[in-house]
Amino acid sequence: MAFSSRTTSPVTTQSPSLSQDVVVALRDINLHFGHGAQRVEALQNINLDLIAGDFVCVLGSSGCGKTSLLRVLAGYQPPTAGAVYIGGKSHSAPTAEVGVVFQRPNLLPWLSIADNVGFGPKMQGEPDFTLRQRVAYYLDLVGLTEASQRLPHQLSGGMQQRAAIARTLAATPRVVLMDEPFGALDALTRELMQMHLHKIWQQTQKTIFFITHDVEEAMILATRIVVMHAHPGRIVQQISNPFRDVLKSMSISDLRTMPEFIRLRQRLVSAIHSVEGG
Numbered sequence: 001m002a003f004s005s006r007t008t009s010p011v012t013t014q015s016p017s018l019s020q021d022v023v024v025a026l027r028d029i030n031l032h033f034g035h036g037a038q039r040v041e042a043l044q045n046i047n048l049d050l051i052a053g054d055f056v057c058v059l060g061s062s063g064c065g066k067t068s069l070l071r072v073l074a075g076y077q078p079p080t081a082g083a084v085y086i087g088g089k090s091h092s093a094p095t096a097e098v099g100v101v102f103q104r105p106n107l108l109p110w111l112s113i114a115d116n117v118g119f120g121p122k123m124q125g126e127p128d129f130t131l132r133q134r135v136a137y138y139l140d141l142v143g144l145t146e147a148s149q150r151l152p153h154q155l156s157g158g159m160q161q162r163a164a165i166a167r168t169l170a171a172t173p174r175v176v177l178m179d180e181p182f183g184a185l186d187a188l189t190r191e192l193m194q195m196h197l198h199k200i201w202q203q204t205q206k207t208i209f210f211i212t213h214d215v216e217e218a219m220i221l222a223t224r225i226v227v228m229h230a231h232p233g234r235i236v237q238q239i240s241n242p243f244r245d246v247l248k249s250m251s252i253s254d255l256r257t258m259p260e261f262i263r264l265r266q267r268l269v270s271a272i273h274s275v276e277g278g
């Protein structure tokens with residue numbers, strides 16, 4: 001079953017010619033904070049396209065502008081210059097076409113998991129019958145059907161984050177932004193969540209923009225890996241991930257032992273820390 005996007009958005013202008021496959025385009029994004037000696041160049045000349053079905057992972061050391069970029073993309077932070085195009089139209093404010101998953105699940109504690117997942121569509125007036133179908137579909141997708149009537153505090157951290165992912169997907173955004181969604185989880189749960197998310201992405205073919213500090217996480221999940229540097233915050237490298245389809249036939253632990261995997265991990269670690277950007 002597929003659910004379509006039902007949203008209206010703060011559209012301002014048509015973009016210059018973009019290929020139909022480009023879901024999100026960032027054009028000449030600059031962002032600074034403060035003035036004079038306090039001025040911080042959080043983002044400089046960012047140009048990035050997200051193609052339909054892309055899973056783009058952004059890597060970079062602390063303070064390089066990853067969260068600033070996500071906030072600009074989400075419409076939470078207007079850039080100092082440049083434009084964000086979603087589905088070919090420029091956006092400068094939050095829109096339901098963009099869903100966000102944060103490090104903490106932030107579920108409403110007094111609502112069941114099912115009601116949390118259905119909260120957004122219900123607020124938008126979705127009729128009960130299709131709402132129930134929608135919630136059941138996304139709970140099944142994240143493997144939480146059995147837990148649908150529980151309250152958030154009755155779930156583990158990983159289950160709560162899966163509920164948060166289902167809640168975001170249930171609003172059928174065109175693109176999902178994730179800011180270190182597994183950063184607060186222990187290593188074992190994190191690996192399970194990576195498997196879950198990989199499966200969810202394969203099933204939905206959603207366009208995902210994912211921030212992480214974890215190089216291996218990026219190599220496990222991404223179709224494309226973007227490396228950023230700080231001062232000013234900028235993109236210094238973009239690579240197509242050669243391991244993008246390997247999880248179909250291999251476990252994460254086997255993948256980690258492949259010499260090619262280890263070599264690319266080293267290359268990315270060097271790119272993150274090098275002065276020139278590798």
Ligand SMILES: Nc1ncnc2c1ncn2[C@@H]1O[C@H](COP(=O)(O)OP(=O)(O)OP(=O)(O)O)[C@@H](O)[C@H]1O
Pocket residue numbers: 033034040041042060061062063064065066067068069233
């Ligand atoms: N509201 C703000 N006011 C002033 N400076 C800010 C603001 N938000 C971010 N910055 C600065 O912009 C730069 C980029 O910050 P940002 O949080 O985007 O980096 P990050 O790569 O996400 O870091 P981390 O990995 O630690 O979360 C940093 O120097 C930060 O101090």
